[in-house]
Structure formats: C-alpha cells, structure tokens
Amino acid sequence: MLLRLQQAAVPGRLLPLTGELSAGQLLHIAGPNGAGKSTLLSVIAGLQSASGRVLLDEQPLSNWNGAALSRVRGWLPQQQAPLSQMPVWHYLRLHLKPAGSQADARLSMLLQRLQLQDKLTRSLTRLSGGEWQRVRLAAVCAQIDPHINPHGRLLILDEPLTALDIGQQKAVDDLIAALCASGISVVASSHDLNHSLQQADRVWLMDSGQVIAQGEPSEVLTPQRLTPLYQIAFRQIELEGRTLLTVLP
Numbered sequence: 001m002l003l004r005l006q007q008a009a010v011p012g013r014l015l016p017l018t019g020e021l022s023a024g025q026l027l028h029i030a031g032p033n034g035a036g037k038s039t040l041l042s043v044i045a046g047l048q049s050a051s052g053r054v055l056l057d058e059q060p061l062s063n064w065n066g067a068a069l070s071r072v073r074g075w076l077p078q079q080q081a082p083l084s085q086m087p088v089w090h091y092l093r094l095h096l097k098p099a100g101s102q103a104d105a106r107l108s109m110l111l112q113r114l115q116l117q118d119k120l121t122r123s124l125t126r127l128s129g130g131e132w133q134r135v136r137l138a139a140v141c142a143q144i145d146p147h148i149n150p151h152g153r154l155l156i157l158d159e160p161l162t163a164l165d166i167g168q169q170k171a172v173d174d175l176i177a178a179l180c181a182s183g184i185s186v187v188a189s190s191h192d193l194n195h196s197l198q199q200a201d202r203v204w205l206m207d208s209g210q211v212i213a214q215g216e217p218s219e220v221l222t223p224q225r226l227t228p229l230y231q232i233a234f235r236q237i238e239l240e241g242r243t244l245l246t247v248l249p
Contacts, residue, residue, distance in 0.1 A: 007052035013039045015210040028196040029189045031206035037189040045075040045156045071151040074140040078158035082124035089120040095139040103148045110138045129163040157188040
C-alpha cells in the first residue's frame, strides 16, 4: 500500500480519518467549500502536521526529509503566485532533477499536451491564469514522471482544473490517466461531481472536516448522500451508458 492514514487528525480542522491508497489509483476528494479538502491534502503532502499516523511507502511521513519527499511526491497547491519574473523554461527546469535527453523529451511531450510550446520564453508574471495553471501542472507532473524520476510515486493536486477550458481539462485528465497507468498514485480535490464520478477510481466525500464516505464513485456520489450535504435535490440519470448526476429544479 502506497499511502495509509490511521486516525489522522488536525485539531479544529480535520476529524480522525483512516484510509489508504494503492499504487496507480486516482483518488478524488470531494465536498462543499470549507469541508476540509485542502487541509487533508496538506496532511497527505507532509506540509501540515497531524496526530495519528500517516504512512508513505510504509514509512511515517514525519520521517521523510524535504529532499527525499520531493523526489517521491509532487504537490500542486490550490493557489500559488508566480515566484518571480523568470521565464517559463527556467521554472520548468527547476523541477527536472537530473536533467538529460530523456527528461527533455518527456518535458517536450508535456508541453505539447498542455499547449505551452510557445510560452517558454515568457515571464511567469506575464502569463494568464490558465497559462500559469498549465505551467504549474507541467512542472509538478515532470517532477514525478517515472520516465524522468524513477523515485516518483505520488502526485497531490488541489483543484487542478481551475481556470482551464474544456479542452485543457481533457488534456490534464489524459496526463493523469497516463501517470496512473505507469504506477503513480494521484490524489486530487474536485468540485465537479460528475467529473469525479467518471474519472476517479475512488472518492472520499468530506463534510465539516470529516470524511463521511469513501469507496467507488458510484457508491459514494449518490443523491441520498449529496442532497443533504449540498442542501439541493440531486437525481441520477443514465445517458449513453454513463451515470450522471443532475440537480432538480
């Protein structure tokens, strides 16, 4: 098991949680604003101390130093201002250790998929919100890409689709699916319940700092659970062989 949480808790912010994540799985953390999703992701990333136990690769997360942790897991916070006026290529290069021809080839693929090839010489401070989000995604994906970094195991993304159009969202979905297929585990927060229903392998549903349900998306994201949580009436429909959630008028 790659990741285990055993009664992990943050006083006043996260109630005791027990759960686990296997290699290659895509886990979505869902729930309304203020449910504790970002706090939970920070705990998993090793950036927020917690009681209980958090194990990464069967080792307590508190035992990992910063350098070792950065080789194994990538972390995309929900919000991050551009660090400086450095060009995009310099920012991306900081995430490639060691650099080499194979790393360059994989980075070129990431840039192509995220439509960033023409942004390499642009200053970080001159990017639009969507461009900066794609640059951050390219950097963190390159950091743990197993073709570049054989130690990469875990990718943690806090609302990764923010500011992206539908085509760019599809590109990110494809990248995440490819990383999972290569053995990387991905944990991402999401507000799009239908996206989680279709894309995730597992879902943890949160409310008021507590995981109230966890399991396969179709078992967790049901109208019976979502209606009282969001205070609106949900219904489930079938469309072209897919289960979708809609909101009743």
